[in-house]
Amino acid sequence: MEQLIQKAILVGVNLNQQSDFEYSMEELGNLAEACDVEVVGVVTQNLPKVTSSHYIGTGKIQDVIALMEAHEANLVIFNDELSPSQIRNLEADLDCKVIDRTILILDIFAQRAKTKEAQLQVEVAQLQYMLPRLIGLRSSLGRQGGGVGTKNKGVGETKLELDRRRIEEKITILNRELEQLVAHRQTQRKQRKKNDVPVVSLVGYTNAGKSTIMNALVEKYNPTAAKQVFEKDMLFATLETSIRNIPLPDNKSFLLTDTVGFVSKLPHHLVKAFRSTLEEVAEADLLIHVVDHSNPNVEQHIEITNNTLKDIGVQDIETIYAYNKSDLIDCELPSVQEDRVNLAAKPRIGIDELVGVIRKHIFNDYVTCEMLIPYDKGSLVSYFNEHANVLDTTYENEGTKLTMECKAIDAERYQEYVIQEA
Ligand SMILES: Nc1nc2c(ncn2[C@@H]2O[C@H](COP(=O)(O)OP(=O)(O)OP(=O)(O)O)[C@@H](O)[C@H]2O)c(=O)[nH]1
Numbered sequence: 001m002e003q004l005i006q007k008a009i010l011v012g013v014n015l016n017q018q019s020d021f022e023y024s025m026e027e028l029g030n031l032a033e034a035c036d037v038e039v040v041g042v043v044t045q046n047l048p049k050v051t052s053s054h055y056i057g058t059g060k061i062q063d064v065i066a067l068m069e070a071h072e073a074n075l076v077i078f079n080d081e082l083s084p085s086q087i088r089n090l091e092a093d094l095d096c097k098v099i100d101r102t103i104l105i106l107d108i109f110a111q112r113a114k115t116k117e118a119q120l121q122v123e124v125a126q127l128q129y130m131l132p133r134l135i136g137l138r139s140s141l142g143r144q145g146g147g148v149g150t151k152n153k154g155v156g157e158t159k160l161e162l163d164r165r166r167i168e169e170k171i172t173i174l175n176r177e178l179e180q181l182v183a184h185r186q187t188q189r190k191q192r193k194k195n196d197v198p199v200v201s202l203v204g205y206t207n208a209g210k211s212t213i214m215n216a217l218v219e220k221y222n223p224t225a226a227k228q229v230f231e232k233d234m235l236f237a238t239l240e241t242s243i244r245n246i247p248l249p250d251n252k253s254f255l256l257t258d259t260v261g262f263v264s265k266l267p268h269h270l271v272k273a274f275r276s277t278l279e280e281v282a283e284a285d286l287l288i289h290v291v292d293h294s295n296p297n298v299e300q301h302i303e304i305t306n307n308t309l310k311d312i313g314v315q316d317i318e319t320i321y322a323y324n325k326s327d328l329i330d331c332e333l334p335s336v337q338e339d340r341v342n343l344a345a346k347p348r349i350g351i352d353e354l355v356g357v358i359r360k361h362i363f364n365d366y367v368t369c370e371m372l373i374p375y376d377k378g379s380l381v382s383y384f385n386e387h388a389n390v391l392d393t394t395y396e397n398e399g400t401k402l403t404m405e406c407k408a409i410d411a412e413r414y415q416e417y418v419i420q421e422a
Contacts, residue, residue: 006037009067012079013056014046023300024264028079031104031263035111040071054093055086061093068096077104081267084133102129102267109270117181117277124174125273127167189283197245198254198362201281203309204290205301206261209324212345213290213354214244214258220351221246243280248355250389250405254362257284262308264300271311278312286361287319288354293342294328320357326350366405368422371414374399380414 010028014021021044029039045060054061055078064076075097076090082100090098106126113119202210222245247253257280271278281287289305291298309315320339327333327344334350335342341357343350366389373380381400384390388406395401401419411418 006035006075007040007071007073008032008037008075008077009041009043009064009071009073010039010077010079011056011060011064012042012044013050014044015050016048017046020264020300023297025079026297027264028077028101028104031101031108032077034108035104037075037077040073041067043067050080052083053086054089055080055082061090064094068094075099077101080265087133101265102269105263105267106270117178117185120174120178120181121273121277122270124171124178125267125269127171127174128269128273129267131164131167131171189280198285199257199280199283200246200254200286200288200358200362201257201259201284202288202290203259203281203305204261205292205305206263208261208290208292208301209345210258210261210290213288213322213324213343213351214242214256216345216348216351217246217256217355218244220348221248221355246355248359252359252363252389254358257281262305264304266308271308275312278314281309282312282314282317284317286358287314287317288322288358289319290322290324292325293323293331294325318361320361322354363405367408367411368403368405369411369418370401370403370420371417372396372399372401372419373417377417380417384410 010025010032012021012025012028018024025042025044029042032039043056043060043064045056047057051057056064067073068076073096076094076099078090078098078100080100081102082090082098087098087100106122106129109118109122110126113122202213204210243255243257245253246256259277259280260274287309289302291301291305295301320341323340323342324345326342327347327349331342333342333344334353336353336357339357339361341350341354343354345351368391371384373384377399381393381402384402384404384406388402388404388410390402390404392403393400411421
């Protein structure tokens with residue numbers, strides 16, 4: 001089927017002079033591009049309060065019509081979530097399809113979802129969004145085909161024909177299917193906890209380079225591991241959580257997880273639907289907050305990520321900052337300052353430095369010590385060989401002498417054998 005080229009006008013209302021308004025419009029443009037929509041014009045309005053019937057004032061509607069005619073646009077995208085009646089009124093006046101930021105993000109997620117779990121999560125979010133809008137949508141069914149792209153494989157015309165009850169039933173069925181998948185993942189997570197391997201989670205704004213950092217670490221420390229994770233220059237390339245083991249040369253290891261990237265105003269239904277995926281982050285021992293150092297909006301990206309983390313209940317987890325893509329700007333590379341590393345994951349610069357900072361955090365409850373363990377306590381030597389980082393073993397008259405980095409708690413427990421502690 002031939003794909004219609006979508007040319008869009010973006011519309012935003014700056015309520016009470018918000019300081020991040022311009023940035024939020026720029027982000028809307030990026031989201032539209034991620035959906036293969038060409039942005040041909042932008043209309044903005046400063047308002048103390050949006051109008052309940054059309055969101056923007058009548059004069060601005062004329063501006064939108066004029067721009068649409070000048071650029072042959074066939075789509076109008078609003079920067080905020082619209083009510084069903086606003087969409088209906090706007091479509092009647094503008095005589096074209098009108099969508100909002102939420103639908104746009106849901107659309108991108110629908111296109112990107114690859115695993116069964118992500119597909120179910122997106123579908124639930126789409127149906128939840130549609131539910132209160134059903135009445136409004138029925139009257140303009142022909143136009144409101146659930147998003148911008150013909151590629152959208154989520155809620156399409158056929159689904160919109162379902163009545164409210166059938167949609168509710170569908171949501172229940174999907175949630176049940178999801179529960180089973182989630183239960184499986186929770187079992188795996190419990191197992192990991194039991195194994196006592198620290199979990200480190202990559203978080204950050206979409207496209208910051210999380211997957212690239214993961215691939216760089218896997219390539220260096222675990223090259224025989226499963227396939228590389230998907231890295232691509234597009235928003236929300238990663239929607240699913242991938243987990244890789246990172247074994248370090250001194251027998252220590254940690255698990256690294258990569259998950260969905262964030263963007264401002266991430267739709268509420270979507271965050272809710274993805275909660276199970278994001279739970280991985282909530283249970284991490286350490287977060288690596290990845291930022292695109294070359295992006296002029298880096299401060300906003302950090303704030304958006306921190307706010308989203310707060311929304312999903314992730315607080316009080318130790319965090320280090322990875323200023324990625326530092327090759328694209330003029331700065332010292334690599335460099336480490338306390339909990340921050342400047343690196344460039346793509347050309348593989350600063351990976352060791354990042355691992356150094358990770359180590360400092362996750363293995364910081366270890367102490368270096370020497371123990372002299374009597375020969376009749378052979379099982380203790382085996383224990384340390386398994387649970388500590390043994391640097392040297394010698395056999396003395398009185399017993400086995402281990403020089404090692406062990407858990408501080410073990411050094412305390414077996415204090416009677418400690419002959420030297422650093
Ligand atoms: N120049 C440069 N480009 C990089 C660097 N790291 C990543 N990139 C590029 O940035 C783009 C995004 O990288 P990803 O690793 O997919 O980003 P992500 O954070 O996983 O993205 P989402 O899945 O959208 O959350 C890709 O085109 C990468 O090749 C870097 O250090 N330098």
